[in-house]
Amino acid sequence: MTTLPDCDPLMIRTRFAPSPTGFLHVGGARTALFSWAYARRHGGRFVLRIEDTDLARSTPEAVQAILDGMDWLGLDHDEGPFYQTQRMPRYRAVIDDMLAAGSAYHCYMAADELERRREQQRAEGRKPRYDGYWRPAAGKTLPSPPAGVQPVVRFRNPDTGVVAWDDLVKGRIEIANSELDDLVIARADGTPTYNFCVVVDDWEMAITHVIRGDDHVNNTPRQINILQALGAQVPLYAHLSMILGDDGQKLSKRHGAVSVMQYDDDGYLPEALLNYLGRLGWSHGDDEIFSLQQFCAWFDLDHITPSAAQFNSEKLNWLNAHYLKRAETPRLEALVRRRLEARGVTPTATPSLAAIIELHQARVTTLNELADLAQVFYVDPQPKAELLAKHLTPETLALLGDFVDRLPDIPWEATAIGALIKESVARHGLRMPRLAMPIRVLLTGQEQTPSVDALMALFPRETVLRRLAVAA
RNA sequence: GUCCCCAUCGUCUAGAGGCCCAGGACACUACCCUUUCACGGUAGGUACCGGGGUUCGAAUCCCCGUGGGGACGCCA
Numbered sequence: 215m216t217t218l219p220d221c222d223p224l225m226i227r228t229r230f231a232p233s234p235t236g237f238l239h240v241g242g243a244r245t246a247l248f249s250w251a252y253a254r255r256h257g258g259r260f261v262l263r264i265e266d267t268d269l270a271r272s273t274p275e276a277v278q279a280i281l282d283g284m285d286w287l288g289l290d291h292d293e294g295p296f297y298q299t300q301r302m303p304r305y306r307a308v309i310d311d312m313l314a315a316g317s318a319y320h321c322y323m324a325a326d327e328l329e330r331r332r333e334q335q336r337a338e339g340r341k342p343r344y345d346g347y348w349r350p351a352a353g354k355t356l357p358s359p360p361a362g363v364q365p366v367v368r369f370r371n372p373d374t375g376v377v378a379w380d381d382l383v384k385g386r387i388e389i390a391n392s393e394l395d396d397l398v399i400a401r402a403d404g405t406p407t408y409n410f411c412v413v414v415d416d417w418e419m420a421i422t423h424v425i426r427g428d429d430h431v432n433n434t435p436r437q438i439n440i441l442q443a444l445g446a447q448v449p450l451y452a453h454l455s456m457i458l459g460d461d462g463q464k465l466s467k468r469h470g471a472v473s474v475m476q477y478d479d480d481g482y483l484p485e486a487l488l489n490y491l492g493r494l495g496w497s498h499g500d501d502e503i504f505s506l507q508q509f510c511a512w513f514d515l516d517h518i519t520p521s522a523a524q525f526n527s528e529k530l531n532w533l534n535a536h537y538l539k540r541a542e543t544p545r546l547e548a549l550v551r552r553r554l555e556a557r558g559v560t561p562t563a564t565p566s567l568a569a570i571i572e573l574h575q576a577r578v579t580t581l582n583e584l585a586d587l588a589q590v591f592y593v594d595p596q597p598k599a600e601l602l603a604k605h606l607t608p609e610t611l612a613l614l615g616d617f618v619d620r621l622p623d624i625p626w627e628a629t630a631i632g633a634l635i636k637e638s639v640a641r642h643g644l645r646m647p648r649l650a651m652p653i654r655v656l657l658t659g660q661e662q663t664p665s666v667d668a669l670m671a672l673f674p675r676e677t678v679l680r681r682l683a684v685a686a
Numbered sequence: 687g688u689c690c691c692c693a694u695c696g697u698c699u700a701g702a703g704g705c706c707c708a709g710g711a712c713a714c715u716a717c718c719c720u721u722u723c724a725c726g727g728u729a730g731g732u733a734c735c736g737g738g739g740u741u742c743g744a745a746u747c748c749c750c751g752u753g754g755g756g757a758c759g760c761c762a
Contacts, residue, residue, distance in 0.1 A: 456755080
């Protein structure tokens with residue numbers, strides 16, 4: 215069993231507790247980010263806990279995917295990862311204590327019988343709930359346990375009064391205990407269930423602020439009741455609303471819920487995703503662009519929006535383009551090189567990848583686009599026939615031929631190339647684009663490029679001569 | 687069905703009774719810059735879900751309605 219640390223009772227402790235049944239998606243990443251930032255902001259500790267009690271669905275690959283995602287984003291944890299499957303003896307012990315104390319009891323009702331009763335309650339328009347058949351009570355005689363049936367353990371939920379908490383995002387929430395039933399805390403096979411493990415862990419890991427998804431609001435009153443039965447300190451709760459897809463629909467496995475690592479593959483910078491996610495459902499006045507450090511210094515629970523937020527790819531794109539513009543060249547060079555090599559393109563020394571990046575980084579939205587543009591410098595493009603037809607008219611061909619003839623005689627740098635372009639164009643009495651466009655198309659296969667003189671200067675002279683000669 | 691949550695431009699949001707005939711950002715449109723396209727700059731249009739209250743005064747507080755979401759498992 216993993217040992218838990220002793221900790222300062224005044225220290226703020228938050229946690230991120232994913233269940234390893236898939237990758238880390240944007241919703242989970244934002245929950246992790248907020249939880250992490252809150253701990254960082256207050257000099258607290260951020261705990262990572264893997265909730266893998268569902269043996270059938272949890273996989274080591276998913277654990278790794280979550281770790282990879284957090285690593286890519288730079289969300290480091292101070293403690294853990296703790297695995298719930300490694301804490302079974304502890305849960306067992308707490309359940310035994312509760313059984314002994316009478317705050318939990320055995321229930322022998324068969325699963326199909328339970329389902330039958332739920333159906334009936336639903337049919338009668340009532341909320342389906344366990345009816346307390348096996349719950350001990352003063353003056354009540356329990357039936358004798360059926361032979362050969364392994365019982366589940368149920369928590370004895372208070373049946374009167376209300377459970378209330380001041381949610382740090384949503385405000386005060388009250389739920390009547392009469393709405394709750396005696397939930398199962400240990401299955402027939404003895405394994406503890408989610409709501410129970412969370413309670414024991416949050417308690418023993420001394421979590422002070424539970425920052426988690428909105429979908430847990432309904433679990434909160436049950437967890438508080440168990441915490442109180444255990445005599446544990448109840449943490450503060452902050453429930454984050456969910457993130458909807460680009461189309462306003464709920465994110466699901468088959469609908470837009472992509473792994474954060476997919477954003478890496480798609481050419482996004484982690485700081486762009488982080489900035490986007492940080493601003494989604496949280497605000498600091500009119501500030502739109504901020505670093506992780508700045509976010510940590512500003513982050514608070516008071517400015518979290520209680521309503522659901524729709525993911526907007528275009529704004530993410532804008533942020534990514536922003537960070538790309540400001541990124542250091544060596545960093546981009548490594549990132550682009552990796553992408554190029556994955557495509558089987560090996561950047562050579564001469565058209566300098568760094569120089570190519572500096573010329574193009576303000577023009578792209580993603581690293582992949584940057585790689586696309588860079589690739590053209592190393593692999594001869596095949597300009598589309600329609601582009602050639604459009605820009606290589608007899609008139610421009612004459613101009614181009616004249617220009618190419620003089621290319622070997624000038625110094626190979628942008629200023630001289632630019633001067634020759636202007637001079638050639640003037641001599642033929644044409645406008646600049648008449649020469650610039652054919653050069654763009656021949657050199658890159660594209661109509662849109664940076665200034666042609668700067669572009670040409672990046673290539674070795676021979677490459678330019680070769681690509682431009684194709685037309686002659 | 688029952689319970690819970692939510693509701694400002696297309697989207698993310700500012701706004702905690704007068705500063706708001708509602709501000710910022712993305713997107714959009716126009717213009718400028720310009721060797722094309724971007725980048726950058728400038729300008730512009732678009733929103734307080736509906737109805738009742740409370741108040742001298744409400745986007746802000748209360749109630750009802752409507753709409754959206756979540757939960758109701760021996761899943762997490």
